[in-house]
Amino acid sequence: MNGQSEWVQKALGLVEQGKELALTWLVSPAAWSQFGLLVLAYLAALVITRRLRPVAMRLLTPSADSAHILAKLRRFGLLFVPLLLPLIAYVLTGIGESVTRSLFGSGAVIAFGKRLFLFLAARILVREIITEPFLKMLGKYILIPVMAIYTLGLLDPAIAKLSATMINIGNISFSVMSLVRGVIAGSLLFWFGRWSNDQSAAYIGKNEEMRPATRTLAIKTAEILIFGIAFLLLMNIMGISLTSLAVLGGAIGVGLGFGLQKIASNFISGVILLLEGQATVGDFVELDGGEAGTIVKMTARAAVLETFDGRWVVVPNEDFITTRVVNYSDSGSANRYEAPFSVSYDTDINLVPAIIEKAVATHPDVLDAPYPPDCELRGFGDSGIDFAVEFWVNGLDDGPNKYSSDVLFLIWNALKDAGIEIPYPHRVVEFKNGLPTADPKAGPV
Template sequence: MDQTKILEKAQGYAVQGWDVAKEWLLSPQAWTQFGLLVAAYLLALFLTRRLQPVLDRLLTPPDEKTNVIAKTRRFILTFLPLMLPLLAYGLTGIGETVTRSIFDAGAVIAFGKRVFMFLAARILVNEVIKDPLLKVLGKYFLLPVAALYAVGFLDEVMTRLDQTVVPLGNLSFSLLFLIRFVLVGGAIFWLGRWSNDQTAAAIKRQEEMRPAMRELTAKAAEIAIFGLAFLLVMNIMGISLTSLAVLGGAIGVGLGFGLQKIASNFISGVILLLEGQATVGDYVELDGGEAGTIVKMTARAAILETYDGKWIVVPNEDFITTRVVNYSDSGSANRYEAPFSVSYDTDINLVPDIVESAVAAMPDVLSEPFPPDCELRAFGDSGIEFAVEFWVNGIDDGRHKYTSDVLFCIWNALKAHNIEIPFPQRVVQVKGEIRTRVK
């Protein structure tokens, strides 16, 4: 029965469409509108070919420019492919006004104008939009809506969608409401994500702020932006926030039981950012043996990058409840030492001055808080043992090999002063007469 009704309705639409087509084909007014439509497209094509190179040259900033004006020019430049269909749409609108004033009719040219709008939407989705979320929304929502608008069925389809109610327990909503919610929510949250990226980039450029404070400010801005986006979506869609009280209570119970670890890590992350004891760029070592440079701090965990390229995800709670060794807190210097030995034939009174002068001349070695200090450590089996203590900014690992460079420097300095670096030696004394019996 339902299939019969659908076929009858489709047949009715087909007959109606054929009558409209015959009316257009046999009407001089329709042919006039068609001629104006073609003329509008050709004029738009001519203007596009003339204006697009000029606009492309004016809007393209130099490659080295990265300021706000340059970014705005590049953003506008991405919309140049829309010039042809939008110009055709505008010129066709002028032609529609003319035909309606002369013939009191404009169905053909109005249809062409809607087709140009569909072409603009198609170019927007396929060529202009690069964001994956917006591309999906455009492909599955914007293009079908534009196609229905082009053929004149949009109002009828929207009425049917509004009449189709989906029950969900004590709640119910129409399909049209659901589609609007997805479109509005997706667009607003994309705008929120874009705003958050721009805000975070602007905050991280503030070099006068401590790294920890920059991270905390960026997180606070992120929470504020997406919180505002959520409230804006709820307000636009007409959803009362009081109706979310039950949902908020359920989330609170979940945080109290199943999500307490997540809540603990989140609060620990806020404490870390406030105190600034460990921040991005610090080299840390935890009690569990994890060690590396903090490359990112999220609401849940910190990401350490080891010198062999591995990433370790450490929960924020571990930084609060366990012992943490920070080798580079706030960019402070670190002290290392390089051991070496000299021969017993050496005048050891000369060694400290020679070594300290050579090491102090190295570019990576600091004079503050203390200059290089060469100390006598022991009288060893093979030589006299020394060690030079020195301070550097950074960790003696990975791409920085400070101790290795200092040892090279010591070797060259001692060789230049003819001071011998001994190798392991043993003196063997044989007591008593050795008798050899020959059989």
């Protein structure tokens, strides 16, 4: 109860101070003049905004088909047109504050109005201009409350109180204000870092002159640099010396040495893969363990393979370094396939290669280099003469591409057009003593 009474007494004291301040303002000519100047500044800002807004809209609105950098800047500036009224009122109120302080030596009322206009500008900024969800959340829960405290003139005492409250963790010491400042600055820094990383990744990804592995390495390097700089800036803003993190860094080093060996190994393997370019995004690979698929993503720890049946297989980067890897699409190299077939023994086999090679060459994806289609005699089978045609394509004979199936269709149609028979198995049964005859004296079986 005593504590509660003390708080009640403090609250009543603040109410009394507020009443005295209000009465002082009501009977003070300086306060009335400041209030009048405040109203006059708002009305003047309203008139100026009504005249200036159409001009600003006309100057900042580019044509619909404009896409150059100046048009983008004009569209960006167009977003801030709603801030004209509170900002003009803020400027005019500042001029009025200078006048009242020079005449009456006081400007508390008009200074409050000036802060109020700034609060309204922040509110418009959060509600109408900011569209990014994370920044909108920061504005709603951090910027608006801080501006409200600033409008009431309580920001400086609040900062002083938070700065005087210290937090000690081992040999690291910082104030509550540093923590609050770190949370706010950290949120903004890492959001800006994420945005910068997305922009740099998009810019590097458009550079077709670089190898895919080099592009991926450049993107990862830019990401590490951006977030590393953000972390250093955050430590500086919070007032934490980097030397005080030596113990934490040593603990992390011990953890890497014992418990995180695999993670460190996979990370280093990923860097080696990106540097050497042995496997990169878009390559179809097959590992010793049987995993096979197209690399759709490479992270610091593992590569993600997408199989032809749509499943994703996560393969640690270390497996690409320590095991045998077959890369079917490295540097866009062509792949050779073959399609077997047979013809009847009644066929003039000297005509078959030319017919088949000509037919297979008509396929739009079959290459002339490094070698054109090549039909080879493979052997003499039980039912027919065995051939196979070899052909080269850029791609894999599976998934969206069915080269062997297309080539077999071409072979079938070419042989039919040439009148060549495709054999099927025959079986001949011989009776050495002729066919058995039925005994007429015997009854029915």
